[in-house]
Amino acid sequence: MATELSATDTRGRLSVDLAPARPGALLLRNPVMTASGTFGYGTEYDRLVDVARLGAVVTKAISSRPRDGNPGPRTVETPAGMLNAIGWQNVGLEVCLRDYAPEWNRWSVPVIVNIAGFSIDEYVRVAEALSGTPGVAAVELNISCPNVEGLPFGLDPSLAAAVTAAVRAVCDVPLLVKLSPNVTDIVAMATAVRDAGADAISLINTLVGMVIDTRTRRPFLGNRTGGLSGPAIRPIAVRMVYEVARALPGYPLVGVGGISSVDDALQFLMAGARAVQVGTATFVNPRASLEIVDGLYEYAAREGISSIDELIGCAQ
Amino acid sequence: MELAIGTVRANQAVGEGLFVMSLDCHAIARNARAGQFVHVRCGPIGSSDPLLRRPISLLRVAGERIDLYYDVVGRGTRYLAGLGPGDSVDLLGPLGRPFALSRATRNLLLVGGGIGLAPLAMLADEVLSRGIAVTLVAGFRTAARVLAPEWLDPRIEYEVVTDDGSLGRPGRVTDAVPAYLPWADEVAACGPAPMLTALGRLMQDSAKPAQVSLEERMGCGMGVCLSCVVRTDAGVKRVCRDGPVFPLRALREVQWRQN
Numbered sequence: 040m041a042t043e044l045s046a047t048d049t050r051g052r053l054s055v056d057l058a059p060a061r062p063g064a065l066l067l068r069n070p071v072m073t074a075s076g077t078f079g080y081g082t083e084y085d086r087l088v089d090v091a092r093l094g095a096v097v098t099k100a101i102s103s104r105p106r107d108g109n110p111g112p113r114t115v116e117t118p119a120g121m122l123n124a125i126g127w128q129n130v131g132l133e134v135c136l137r138d139y140a141p142e143w144n145r146w147s148v149p150v151i152v153n154i155a156g157f158s159i160d161e162y163v164r165v166a167e168a169l170s171g172t173p174g175v176a177a178v179e180l181n182i183s184c185p186n187v188e189g190l191p192f193g194l195d196p197s198l199a200a201a202v203t204a205a206v207r208a209v210c211d212v213p214l215l216v217k218l219s220p221n222v223t224d225i226v227a228m229a230t231a232v233r234d235a236g237a238d239a240i241s242l243i244n245t246l247v248g249m250v251i252d253t254r255t256r257r258p259f260l261g262n263r264t265g266g267l268s269g270p271a272i273r274p275i276a277v278r279m280v281y282e283v284a285r286a287l288p289g290y291p292l293v294g295v296g297g298i299s300s301v302d303d304a305l306q307f308l309m310a311g312a313r314a315v316q317v318g319t320a321t322f323v324n325p326r327a328s329l330e331i332v333d334g335l336y337e338y339a340a341r342e343g344i345s346s347i348d349e350l351i352g353c354a355q
Numbered sequence: 356m357e358l359a360i361g362t363v364r365a366n367q368a369v370g371e372g373l374f375v376m377s378l379d380c381h382a383i384a385r386n387a388r389a390g391q392f393v394h395v396r397c398g399p400i401g402s403s404d405p406l407l408r409r410p411i412s413l414l415r416v417a418g419e420r421i422d423l424y425y426d427v428v429g430r431g432t433r434y435l436a437g438l439g440p441g442d443s444v445d446l447l448g449p450l451g452r453p454f455a456l457s458r459a460t461r462n463l464l465l466v467g468g469g470i471g472l473a474p475l476a477m478l479a480d481e482v483l484s485r486g487i488a489v490t491l492v493a494g495f496r497t498a499a500r501v502l503a504p505e506w507l508d509p510r511i512e513y514e515v516v517t518d519d520g521s522l523g524r525p526g527r528v529t530d531a532v533p534a535y536l537p538w539a540d541e542v543a544a545c546g547p548a549p550m551l552t553a554l555g556r557l558m559q560d561s562a563k564p565a566q567v568s569l570e571e572r573m574g575c576g577m578g579v580c581l582s583c584v585v586r587t588d589a590g591v592k593r594v595c596r597d598g599p600v601f602p603l604r605a606l607r608e609v610q611w612r613q614n
Binding site: 079 | 396404406572576578590
């Protein structure tokens with residue numbers, strides 16, 4: 040019962056503030072979120088997951104127009120992971136605003152809308168429309184999708200800074216930017232995005248990979264390459280969170296990459312993340328995120344932790 | 356749908372590389388309808404390799420028992436084939452949209468290819484008690500892979516077709532279909548894409564209702580990961596959630612993936 044009470048209390052021992060520069064704008068009752076692309080628009084798992092118990096819900100990427108996505112095959116299993124090349128299939132901004140935002144507005148859990156774009160102009164248009172829409176608590180810029188053509192915003196610090204600054208200028212809600220791991224210097228990317236006005240950074244998106252079908256002697260995926268996710272990438276993600284947290288102390292980071300258990304989530308918090316996102320694990324175990332919430336409350340009780348701040352970055 | 360642990364009662368080889376796994380799982384058995392599938396975790400509970408669940412069709416539901424018909428094609432199904440009575444299996448289901456027959460149907464023709472026979476056998480179980488006559492035309496690669504008639508309700512008229520002619524009628528399953536079409540009020544089919552393409556061609560000018568259940572590689576099974584999409588006349592659809600059963604007419608053969 041004590042767990043249930045604290046689970047709905049944003050001043051509880053697991054609550055986190057992901058946008059301290061805008062007090063109260065993005066308070067999470069616990070640090071566990073869904074990861075974009077693995078939880079649809081928040082409604083698909085309603086029979087199995089009570090979203091009110093999550094810290095936040097992050098949606099599938101939304102683009103200005105609906106998109107059909109890439110030709111198949113779109114995914115393939117790999118050792119302890121999977122490659123995907125969906126290609127931003129989504130319902131588009133209009134349907135998002137008309138059909139989903141009113142539903143999110145009825146929820147107590149904050150909904151963070153992930154935004155896809157092929158140009159700075161498209162990111163700006165989508166962010167501007169979402170900002171101030173009831174039901175949209177924050178936006179997360181997806182500048183790191185490896186499966187679509189377009190400017191490599193996530194691979195170049197100056198491009199990343201430019202799109203972040205342009206969106207920041209039109210966006211009144213908290214702004215998260217999700218970084219690609221497919222770079223040489225993740226700290227340079229994080230610093231550029233922070234300096235351009237992001238409230239928080241999510242890291243990491245998927246790593247570019249390929250599987251070749253030896254029967255057909257061709258790349259397996261229709262898109263040839265895809266993004267690797269799942270437990271296989273977790274140590275890379277933990278390392279990148281650790282490096283960025285060391286370089287940008289006190290700046291809010293959201294750790295994502297292969298988290299499927301409470302121990303995985305704790306690794307990210309201890310590396311320096313203020314919150315975590317559960318992605319591919321949800322495909323395997325739809326309740327993985329809720330089990331991690333429960334596990335964190337149990338851990339905090341067992342270890343006598345009164346505020347999650349005691350854990351964040353403690354491995355540094 | 357539910358997340359549930361099933362307990363294996365039997366796991367029998369029923370053909371070359373083919374198995375029927377019978378599990379006790381009340382949570383899934385009580386809600387399952389023909390055409391739906393179960394998303395099965397194919398590794399020890401807690402293991403992350405192999406990572407993803409495998410969609411497997413229900414062959415039959417009886418009381419608390421569900422029967423899953425599967426072909427051993429890779430690591431996941433190889434793991435399943437090694438399980439025995441008493442073992443636990445992590446199940447998510449029942450998932451997907453079931454078959455929905457026209458109320459007027461009296462004579463139902465089922466067309467199955469390989470393990471595509473499973474949802475059709477379950478559909479037969481559902482409708483035979485309503486007095487509907489059922490013919491199942493089922494194609495297999497070879498005699499060693501034919502499902503024995505003991506697995507089917509004896510009231511089903513069961514015609515076997517093999518690619519190599521080693522049992523039943525030789526040739527493609529769709530070669531046997533035209534003889535039954537005048538008799539049938541409705542058609543339901545499940546099998547590989549080339550079989551469904553051929554069926555679509557056969558029924559091009561027919562006004563009879565026809566539904567097909569698609570087999571696709573899946574990730575989540577819940578309509579979220581967008582792995583299993585197909586292009587239909589009504590746009591991109593998710594096999595796991597918008598299907599797996601679709602009206603045949605909604606699927607133009609040129610848009611089906613060939614593999």
